[in-house]
Amino acid sequence: MRILFLGDIVGEPGRKAVIKYLPAIQSDHDIDFTILNGENSAGGRGITPVIANDLFRAGADVITTGDHVWDQREVADHLEKEPRILRPINYPSGVPGAGLFITDTPKGKIAVFNAQGRTFMGQALENPFLIMEEQVSLIHDQGIKMVFLDFHAETTSEKIAMGYHLDGKVSAVVGTHTHVQTADERILPNGTAHLTDAGMCGPETSILGRNVESIVYRFKSSLPTRFPVAKGPVRLCGAIIDVDPESGKARTITRYNRLLEPSEM
Amino acid sequence: MRILFLGDIVGEPGRKAVIKYLPAIQSDHDIDFTILNGENSAGGRGITPVIANDLFRAGADVITTGDHVWDQREVADHLEKEPRILRPINYPSGVPGAGLFITDTPKGKIAVFNAQGRTFMGQALENPFLIMEEQVSLIHDQGIKMVFLDFHAETTSEKIAMGYHLDGKVSAVVGTHTHVQTADERILPNGTAHLTDAGMCGPETSILGRNVESIVYRFKSSLPTRFPVAKGPVRLCGAIIDVDPESGKARTITRYNRLLEPSEM
Amino acid sequence: MRILFLGDIVGEPGRKAVIKYLPAIQSDHDIDFTILNGENSAGGRGITPVIANDLFRAGADVITTGDHVWDQREVADHLEKEPRILRPINYPSGVPGAGLFITDTPKGKIAVFNAQGRTFMGQALENPFLIMEEQVSLIHDQGIKMVFLDFHAETTSEKIAMGYHLDGKVSAVVGTHTHVQTADERILPNGTAHLTDAGMCGPETSILGRNVESIVYRFKSSLPTRFPVAKGPVRLCGAIIDVDPESGKARTITRYNRLLEPSEM
Amino acid sequence: MRILFLGDIVGEPGRKAVIKYLPAIQSDHDIDFTILNGENSAGGRGITPVIANDLFRAGADVITTGDHVWDQREVADHLEKEPRILRPINYPSGVPGAGLFITDTPKGKIAVFNAQGRTFMGQALENPFLIMEEQVSLIHDQGIKMVFLDFHAETTSEKIAMGYHLDGKVSAVVGTHTHVQTADERILPNGTAHLTDAGMCGPETSILGRNVESIVYRFKSSLPTRFPVAKGPVRLCGAIIDVDPESGKARTITRYNRLLEPSEM
């Protein structure tokens, strides 16, 4: 079972590139299941139902999000109708949407989770370590072996700690939120694939997908500024994880990292 | 001019590995100048004069630090005597030590800076963007072309913004502090080499060099815990930058990332 | 039923003053029940079993704490044996100690809670709003009317929000942690007494009980410094709440704020 | 010389009450000079030129602000034209506006400063302790004795530290930003009047001037919410400082704290 995960899709450049290239990536890499993080796909802030549908039509099986999930007003209602879009699971009960999606694939059932870290994140959420432990145990009770977690968090320590915490219990823990891919992909001692951050799908000449000058100006002046999405060639970042459907353990994890040439855009 | 930079050296495992392998790395890669980040070299917290001397003897030309610079009491006095150990430059004037070291090399003069970010960092320091702009201008006035900055910061946005801010004005901006190497090495449009984070030199099976169980326990319980330095095989992380001594521009930047086998330790 | 609450007792000056003056305060004000916040009573950091016993002997019925609860090593074990010392209730289950103490008084049963805010606090804890709502409901099921909460939190917004959240359900919500008494004591619309912060019991010429020069130096230099407890005359701060035992509603809340003259120390 | 300072004016309820009652307060208390914090006067977010002019017409001599200063777009230009509206002084040079206003009064010259703290504040600004020390020294060089600082900061420690830092060098340091008045007004040992927070001018039944239900909902759900300005009776909070014009030292500081009855609105 080969899972493709692509990190935070940023704005129109990011989502156009993903929509255009996803089918080829899937066939080139024999992908069985595709998960995209769409928290920045609507102008850099959140996701809309229309954009989500475009991504599903292009080949996504599940869309994860993060701290930007609520940026677009319509999303709260849409999450109730569309179980394939996840918000972090560690919100209090009563909040719209869900942080877990279970589905059948030709190679067996898979459970996809989205959770959010608590260090240096905007929202104060419940303990993702305790919630994931409990939830994964419930998943195992259902006989589901293949489990993927997009852990949306700022610090490397929290993201690596989650990997070890779930090591041997899930197939993969891949981090998102920093928009920069880390170079530490590995199979942890008990069989869980880990990558601290998948990186983003967004403009190469940018700061996290945003216009360079705006962000530099903010750091220089301490003044609030608008951060338009940048233009130009897009880099697609993520990971491909090969999972043994029998055991749910990861066999390999490979970073996906491809700069599209201007001619490819 | 080939510069080797190695990221945060963590505790005894990290510094033993660096001391043992640095000479070979230097000769294998034709290194002309070596910069090490030593902020965690003393038991994970700060650096001592003895450890610094061991690192210089092993081949370091300059040692940079970061938010942990003051962790060992003796360091404040030692910084006054040893100009080759830097603390972040953006402290108020009057603070011991310096954030800039200039030296001659067979290939010309080089200026090495250490600065600290302000987002999610423990100390409230002065604006590193304004200080670096001013300082780099002074360096240029002295006719110095080769300039290296270790920018010790938490967020990817601040570290990438600094790269673009100094693009074309310095040879390289390499980030530290997160202890995880990023996979985004590149030459920015105007010739500055950039890597968001160099990663650490420390135990592979660890969370930022610390014992896995301790850190996971903290995230689960929210209780304070001791974080001993982990044991086991060490990974060395950093970057090699090839700089044109005439222009000061970077020709190439390559990530350095090597897991030492147990037999090599 | 008249409840006396005194805010964060800081170091030896604070606890000596509280121990010396508590009996007189209790008799002068016809106090039926006394709650002290002891999180800084041991040299400014945490509380020890010996200090706690001294405070109980002086007349405390319950001791609350906050983010400093774990500062002294012995406390974790002691919390298990001494139910009258509370730690914030919103830790995950499994953590030593409790955040609720119920006891009989001549005027009826009282439940005392300690909870911790989440905005700008060191530890990431669980949602105190949800936990308090649930816990207060359980207390009501037991027929207990008189309920006091020491809500240890940084921001005024979180502390006032908790007051309104529990308004009509508890007798009083009094804040601690900032060490400065606020001037906003009032009975909220549905009968809960509220004071955003009780203030501390500690040296008057100080910054939160600590030596002035040390703290000012830190803000000027951004360097780490030791913060010894200050010396000199002590100010005792807190609140007296008069509760109707039948309904559990507050009748009055008065700030307690008394600067001891040097001759009184 | 009697100075009236009123804390953060929140929205229409706050500014209507200030405009209506300011003349009477000034005459009742023999006020010579009036300073208002207007950072929340425009719907809770920032200030507009029109609102500022209304406040000046009602009797303000100077308007201070804080972290919300830039919330209304037009303000950046207006600050350049209207020196009586201050923004925090510790922005980098080049930023619109100023943090100091000097003016003549019948009782002598007065310098009014506005500065912003760095702990838990949205923007990363320059060191207010160093800047204030330098600026106050320049003010003294001009022979100006009467100096007022509105120090806009979150934590009690930073606000009290600033008081001691400038003690004997300025007439008064009054804090703002938390919207809750503290009960610790005093003359520091060397003659500077200090109040940790002046409190706000805004609706009594509110959380920092905002609608109660909205804020409580946010703390319960961790979801983003709109925070409309609350309605109902307004409380006016601030301080009156009596300054000796010869020495610039404070003679007295009194908290101003008045709840307007519904009939007074």
Ligand SMILES: [Fe+2]
């Ligand atoms: Fe995010």
Ligand SMILES: [Fe+2]
């Ligand atoms: Fe994102």
Ligand SMILES: [Fe+2]
């Ligand atoms: Fe660091």
Ligand SMILES: [Fe+2]
């Ligand atoms: Fe480090």
Ligand SMILES: [Fe+2]
């Ligand atoms: Fe505290």
Ligand SMILES: [Fe+2]
């Ligand atoms: Fe405290």
Ligand SMILES: [Fe+2]
């Ligand atoms: Fe503010």
Ligand SMILES: [Fe+2]
């Ligand atoms: Fe405000």
